[in-house]
Amino acid sequence: MKKFVKILLGLVALIVIVIVVLLSYVKFGLPKVGDPPDLQVNITPERLERGEYLSWHVTGCIDCHTLRNPSLYSMPIMPGREGAGGIRFSPELGFPGVMYPSNITPAGLGDWTDGEIFQAITAGVDNEGNALFPIMPYHDYGKMDKEDIYSIIAYIRTLEPIESEIPERELDFPLNLIVNMMPEEPEFTKMPDPSDQVAYGEYLANAGGCIHCHSTQDEKGMLIPGMLMAGGNEFILPTGGVIRTSNLTSDDETGVGKWTEEAFLLRFRIYADSSMVLPEIREGDLNTVMPWSLYGKITEEDLRAIYRYLETVKPISNKVEKFTAP
Numbered sequence: 001m002k003k004f005v006k007i008l009l010g011l012v013a014l015i016v017i018v019i020v021v022l023l024s025y026v027k028f029g030l031p032k033v034g035d036p037p038d039l040q041v042n043i044t045p046e047r048l049e050r051g052e053y054l055s056w057h058v059t060g061c062i063d064c065h066t067l068r069n070p071s072l073y074s075m076p077i078m079p080g081r082e083g084a085g086g087i088r089f090s091p092e093l094g095f096p097g098v099m100y101p102s103n104i105t106p107a108g109l110g111d112w113t114d115g116e117i118f119q120a121i122t123a124g125v126d127n128e129g130n131a132l133f134p135i136m137p138y139h140d141y142g143k144m145d146k147e148d149i150y151s152i153i154a155y156i157r158t159l160e161p162i163e164s165e166i167p168e169r170e171l172d173f174p175l176n177l178i179v180n181m182m183p184e185e186p187e188f189t190k191m192p193d194p195s196d197q198v199a200y201g202e203y204l205a206n207a208g209g210c211i212h213c214h215s216t217q218d219e220k221g222m223l224i225p226g227m228l229m230a231g232g233n234e235f236i237l238p239t240g241g242v243i244r245t246s247n248l249t250s251d252d253e254t255g256v257g258k259w260t261e262e263a264f265l266l267r268f269r270i271y272a273d274s275s276m277v278l279p280e281i282r283e284g285d286l287n288t289v290m291p292w293s294l295y296g297k298i299t300e301e302d303l304r305a306i307y308r309y310l311e312t313v314k315p316i317s318n319k320v321e322k323f324t325a326p
């Protein structure tokens with residue numbers, strides 16, 4: 001009997017040691033994505049133009065890294081705070097902890113190398129090797145063309161430096177450990193030629209977060225296989241109520257299958273007019289997290305390509321209730 005107890009105790013000790021080693025590995029040994037590349041991004045007029053277009057109107061950098069005004073429709077960014085970060089993503093809004101997009105103006109990234117910024121955007125690791133939470137879609141950015149990332153870096157280097165205080169992130173347990181397993185080596189692609197509208201549209205839909213937000217996710221935020229673009233992801237609005245992403249598959253009944261290309265373009269264009277006054281939002285009104293006023297300026301060529309790509313997405317019947325009032 002004594003022998004049995006000894007063996008049992010031995011086994012328990014072994015299991016505890018294995019768990020401690022594993023946890024320490026996850027906490028201190030990860031993320032493993034290698035050193036940031038040795039990189040010097042030359043700032044050229046072409047890169048600045050491309051980088052400005054992408055950061056503002058496609059990849060959402062400025063949208064997410066700027067405080068937004070929840071009392072106007074589509075929560076436009078606060079002028080004068082471009083890139084200074086600070087939105088509070090918190091449990092009240094459905095997030096697993098509290099986190100803040102950082103200051104990406106030169107006041108925040110001044111002492112980062114280009115390689116470190118490149119690695120943060122595409123692999124999800126900051127300049128001290130800490131894992132970033134994938135609320136910033138770095139897995140998607142890691143599938144872009146490197147040249148586009150260089151353009152974005154060139155552009156954000158030229159933002160007006162704006163000081164801001166960004167509080168520390170506080171993730172809930174066990175996510176504060178699991179987050180270290182999330183960064184991944186990027187798998188870059190070449191941007192398809194715009195004349196290949198479907199492939200180019202898919203490239204933009206990845207870079208623009210359309211696939212990320214509009215493909216149905218499970219409660220852990222993982223895309224459910226077979227539900228590409230089928231919608232239904234929930235966002236709690238700061239002014240109350242829940243908004244859900246639309247089904248953008250080619251389904252005639254519940255998706256955008258019946259939309260003409262012109263109707264699709266128009267849905268974006270109405271917000272491109274800078275004289276347009278965005279409706280005011282009171283507590284409990286319908287609002288959206290889709291940054292229409294920024295996407296409104298996606299070029300016509302690019303919107304047409306996205307539409308052509310959506311036409312090829314497998315139709316899935318998924319009726320989404322757009323809004324539930326509080």
Ligand code: HEC
Pocket residue numbers: 055059060061062064065099100101102103104108109117120121126127131132133134135136137141152156169
């Ligand atoms: C959906 C929101 C969102 C989008 C879009 C987004 N980010 Fe972020 N970003 C964040 C959040 C949140 C963090 C902080 C994550 C954390 O602390 O774990 C972050 C962190 C960063 C960091 C690390 C900075 C630091 O001080 O640690 C950089 C650099 C960055 N983002 C640049 C960009 C660029 C460039 C783009 C566009 C290509 C972009 N982000 C798009 C939300 C976003």
Ligand code: HEC
Pocket residue numbers: 205208209210211213214235243244245246248267288289290291295306322
């Ligand atoms: C942050 C999440 C998010 C991102 C990123 C996003 N959307 Fe949306 N989108 C939504 C939500 C939520 C709605 C539903 C509310 C509304 O109509 O604004 C929506 C609605 C739409 C609609 C209207 C559909 C309808 O039935 O009226 C279209 C079209 C659309 N999105 C296209 C896109 C495209 C194209 C992209 C990429 C360029 C994109 N979205 C990126 C969240 C997002």
